[in-house]
Amino acid sequence: MTIPRLPLPLRDELFLLGHDDDNGQPYIDRQALALGLAGAVLIDLFLAGRIALTSKDDSRRAVEQWLHLRSYQPVGDLIADSAIGYIRHGHANPPLREFLLGFADDLYERARAGLVAAGILRQTTRRRLGGLVHTDTYLLTDSRWSIVARTRLRYVAEGREQPDSHTGALAGLVAALGLTTYLHLDEDVDALTAYLAAIAREHHQSVQAITVAVDTAVGDLTTTYR
Numbered sequence: 001m002t003i004p005r006l007p008l009p010l011r012d013e014l015f016l017l018g019h020d021d022d023n024g025q026p027y028i029d030r031q032a033l034a035l036g037l038a039g040a041v042l043i044d045l046f047l048a049g050r051i052a053l054t055s056k057d058d059s060r061r062a063v064e065q066w067l068h069l070r071s072y073q074p075v076g077d078l079i080a081d082s083a084i085g086y087i088r089h090g091h092a093n094p095p096l097r098e099f100l101l102g103f104a105d106d107l108y109e110r111a112r113a114g115l116v117a118a119g120i121l122r123q124t125t126r127r128r129l130g131g132l133v134h135t136d137t138y139l140l141t142d143s144r145w146s147i148v149a150r151t152r153l154r155y156v157a158e159g160r161e162q163p164d165s166h167t168g169a170l171a172g173l174v175a176a177l178g179l180t181t182y183l184h185l186d187e188d189v190d191a192l193t194a195y196l197a198a199i200a201r202e203h204h205q206s207v208q209a210i211t212v213a214v215d216t217a218v219g220d221l222t223t224t225y226r
Contacts, residue, residue: 006148007166009077010040012120013149014173015111017182021146024121024138027182032218034104036177037111039214041083041103042067042096043169046206048075050084053096053206065096065209079110096213112138120145154185156199157192163199169207172200176215 007013018033019026026033045051050073053065067087074081086103087094094102115121121138140146153171155161163171174180175197181189201208 007152008120008145008149009080010044010166010169010173011037011079011111012115013170014040014177015115016120016140016146017149017170017174017179018177019138020182021140021143024140027179028177029221030108031104032177032221034108035100035217035221036173036214037107038100038104039176039210040169040173041080041107042099042210043173043207044077044080045075045083046204046210047165047169048080050075051087053209054093065206065213066093067096067099068093079107079114096210097217100213100217150183153183153196157183157185157187157195163203165203165207168200168203169211171196172203172207172211173214175200176211177218 008016014036015033018028018036042051046053050069050071052068052070054068055064055066069084069087072084072088074084083103087099090102091098112121116123116138119141122141124137124139126135126137149170152161152163152167153174156163156167156171174183175193178193180193180196183192185192200211
């Protein structure tokens with residue numbers, strides 16, 4: 001097994017920050033987290049120069065953004081490369097929102113499986129009611145995997161480091177998904193969320209558009225289940 005290199009893909013860091021380190025339970029709805037993971041995959045592809053976003057009327061609003069492949073070359077990540085194939089062989093130049101909703105469909109399970117295969121998570125089975133009920137739990141093999149991502153965000157929030165594009169994007173997605181409270185920082189949650197969102201807005205416009213689209217899709221999901 002190849003030891004993963006830090007930093008992990010944005011998708012993997014977001015997955016880990018979206019779960020309790022102690023019991024492996026997600027902090028938010030899995031569908032909402034999956035939408036965030038889909039956005040993270042797109043951001044990594046954008047930062048790798050594989051995709052671009054275009055707008056037919058140049059209004060620059062996220063809901064009117066369309067995905068365009070700049071390169072078919074794989075990036076060497078199974079899930080990210082499957083996203084390239086999804087865009088290439090599916091709906092040509094799909095709308096950003098359409099991609100998020102479609103690609104997120106089974107992404108939670110695929111991301112988790114990838115983390116297990118990489119040795120970052122381990123699967124354990126708990127038996128209850130005399131062995132009649134089995135519950136699978138996925139726990140970190142080493143706490144450093146989530147600590148590294150959480151520490152980078154803390155240093156940025158405290159002004160100790162300037163965020164790079166990767167960390168700025170992570171900050172925006174954490175804010176959009178409402179995960180700020182689970183960073184366990186001694187800060188006002190609302191103020192910290194606004195600050196992380198502001199950090200994200202200082203980076204690439206396309207990253208901002210993807211983050212806004214995730215936020216909108218999660219909001220729509222929340223409205224649907226009210």
